[in-house]
Amino acid sequence: MPQSPVADDLHPELPESLQDIVENQHLHTALEWLETHQPHIIADELARMDNVTAGIAFRLLDKDRALTVFEELEPVDQQAILEGLRDHTFRDLVEGMDPDDRARMLREAPAKVAKRVLAGLSTHERRMTAALLGYPEGSVGRYMTPEVVALSQDLTVEQALRTVREKGAHAETVYTLPVVDRSRRLTGIVELRELVLSPPDAMVSTLVVTRPTFARAADSAEQAARLMRETNDLNLPVVDSEDRLVGLLTFDDADELIEAADTEDMARQSGSAPWAGHYMAAGVWQLARYRALWLSLLLVAATLTVSVTRAFEGTLEQVAALAMFIPMLIGAGGNAGAQAATACVRAMAVGEVRGSDLLKVIWRECRVGVVLGGLLAVLGVGVAVAFVGAKVAVVVGVTLVLICAWAATIGGTMPLLAKRLRIDPAVVSAPMVTTLVDATGLVIYFVTAKLVLGV
Amino acid sequence: MPQSPVADDLHPELPESLQDIVENQHLHTALEWLETHQPHIIADELARMDNVTAGIAFRLLDKDRALTVFEELEPVDQQAILEGLRDHTFRDLVEGMDPDDRARMLREAPAKVAKRVLAGLSTHERRMTAALLGYPEGSVGRYMTPEVVALSQDLTVEQALRTVREKGAHAETVYTLPVVDRSRRLTGIVELRELVLSPPDAMVSTLVVTRPTFARAADSAEQAARLMRETNDLNLPVVDSEDRLVGLLTFDDADELIEAADTEDMARQSGSAPWAGHYMAAGVWQLARYRALWLSLLLVAATLTVSVTRAFEGTLEQVAALAMFIPMLIGAGGNAGAQAATACVRAMAVGEVRGSDLLKVIWRECRVGVVLGGLLAVLGVGVAVAFVGAKVAVVVGVTLVLICAWAATIGGTMPLLAKRLRIDPAVVSAPMVTTLVDATGLVIYFVTAKLVLGV
Known part of the structure; x- marks a missing residue:
């Protein structure tokens, strides 16, 4: 072998x-x-x-x-x-x-x-x-396979297996056999495995799982696929608006749906438009096109930082040392915000966080931000004392606590707000949070400096 | 219903x-x-x-x-x-x-x-x-199910189905039936579906898929799961080092493995340690602990930006307007780098990019960066002219092209270098790329300023 x-x-x-x-x-x-x-x-x-x-x-x-x-x-x-x-x-x-x-x-x-x-x-x-x-x-209808072998529940196991043999040759999968009534309404499912393991004269009705998990053809295909993964169902019966069986969503199609959705989420998280093709086969212009829009929008949003810095030009001229810490401080805020945003987007994708958790998420991310900011303040103050002395170091320390608390709160909240506005939470990318935190973080920094240094 | x-x-x-x-x-x-x-x-x-x-x-x-x-x-x-x-x-x-x-x-x-x-x-x-x-x-061994019904290939379909009925009651899945020789070496697989659809007196040997996809118990469980998704196999036979059948990796375990790996990749991409628990059940200290290490390391790395700014203090004092554009420029670089890094990490995870593609990736990301940088330069020069006049605007424009090319190249290359060093490519997080680009981007900015403005 x-x-x-x-x-x-x-x-x-x-x-x-x-x-x-x-x-x-x-x-x-x-x-x-x-x-x-x-x-x-x-x-x-x-x-x-x-x-x-x-x-x-x-x-x-x-x-x-x-x-x-x-x-x-x-x-x-x-x-x-x-x-x-x-x-x-x-x-x-x-x-x-x-x-x-x-x-x-x-x-x-x-x-x-x-x-x-x-x-x-x-x-x-x-x-x-x-x-x-x-x-x-x-929608589920686009992804389902329409060739399904359906059973009636008053068959014996032997009759059911014969039906599978006769009609199953063209069906993509026969491992999940939906059970339907006379008007083709879904009433349950039987696993092929159960038929094979049961004596031939047993009744199908004794093997039926009633109230099976199912989806409607118009439902979201991605959510149906995630539901299958939660319930570990191999195939999901699909019905129309009148509960009539129209197809089956198979495990391999569900896998593809989820892989595509995850790839899309990851692309969005980095501020790219989702791109379905093969990375190595894409041309330079294609790759650039998928990234250009967000990058441009973020640059335009970043001009806010220019305005903020200009507004505090006086402060900056009086204490030139403040400029030295700008990249470090807004970097730390951006990182803390990105961590929170990614954690929340993923928790929402796999169903751990719901829309109604908004206040809880704000409160916990705010506290996490204070804890992390406190830790970073200890490190940051050390660095600042070494470079420029105690007074500016105090400004750096206080700013780190405030900026991290603010960034984590914003990062954790924005995906939930997006969902309330019916926007895909994954659109709240780390770069978007970072850019927002850059501008607001600068305000926090300069205001803190004015208060502490009295300039 | x-x-x-x-x-x-x-x-x-x-x-x-x-x-x-x-x-x-x-x-x-x-x-x-x-x-x-x-x-x-x-x-x-x-x-x-x-x-x-x-x-x-x-x-x-x-x-x-x-x-x-x-x-x-x-x-x-x-x-x-x-x-x-x-x-x-x-x-x-x-x-x-x-x-x-x-x-x-x-x-x-x-x-x-x-x-x-x-x-x-x-x-x-x-x-x-x-x-x-x-x-x-x-390893695969940790995740496989050891209860497998194996068949011998000189059975008839009827005999095979009887074996399944007798031994299958406790086996978690019987949809994939490995075929083994006398010393339990894997020689092929038969799908239960094929047995059910065939006449009872047919020989199993006519239905066997020889040279089936399989994994060894010591192989990486995540890679085996990704292989199953590529081949759309429901279950993967697992053999020991002597090719003897020891178990099956089932589709639901494969799904869980991939979901866990993707969650981990996403956490790492935002610079968090992977966290397996439920977001809402985690305490504030727990959440903070998983984010603290990277955040601290990144802050320490960011002190490089303080050093760089100090080294160019003279330039900054002569042209104070330069300080205004620091957040915008390093932000753009960070975003371009994060986009490239995320695209490459995902392309590697799903197998589109291989270790040997390093030079190709460098060359294409560098060109993508120039294209994107050129676009941003048009926008950035406009902003800079409005705020501070033409001379500094030229510096901003040139810096944007250089910084984007550099950032995209770094972002695309680092995951591949990590793989060569046998580190998980997903560890190359967007924040890591951003922090690296912050410091080097500042050098690009100040050197460009010195050359263009002659200060």
């Missing part, structure tokens, strides 16, 4: 990249490379390559593997590959995809590609795909 | 909290509350309550629900509950847990609790738990 794929690294360094092999026209080596690597590794390599070379490499795959690899790709990469394919290969590939994967790709495809994809489908597949695309952006 | 649990919010605002109900001794209301809410909601409420009240509420649950709720709790909360239980309830609860959940709780329990837990177990359960605890911290 070969080396475990996890042993060294999830992504081992390859001796020669597929890009190099294909570019140098070593077709035999390329074929061998493609045969000896697993689909997800191949997909990774294709995602890193330029479109033309990736297209050539993709066409070297045999038909079955091509579909597996294709389904592992991100929608942007799938489109790039599709554009280079001839009609019959194109049709085979698109027809072979699961309806939910196909809908996912079409969501992001330009109209021309979408039209060609839908035209190539059989009526049955086209109808299913169109139904998924009819649900609103970001 | 009731309202979908996702519809409004994953965590609906409850009219009265369980804490209030229990504290006010409304036992009937409490019992009713516990009966009408789902286990994961109950676990959420318990996690938010103080230990004494949570202990009282927990004892009100009936036996079966108690176990389900208990398994939904985080290890810290589990220990708190256990400490308040009498011996026989304690034993029932611990014996009823799955071996991997139990091992997970014991990993973090103080020795006294661990001893009491192990003492209460039957020999069989104790042996399984001890085996899991024998694997190194963070």
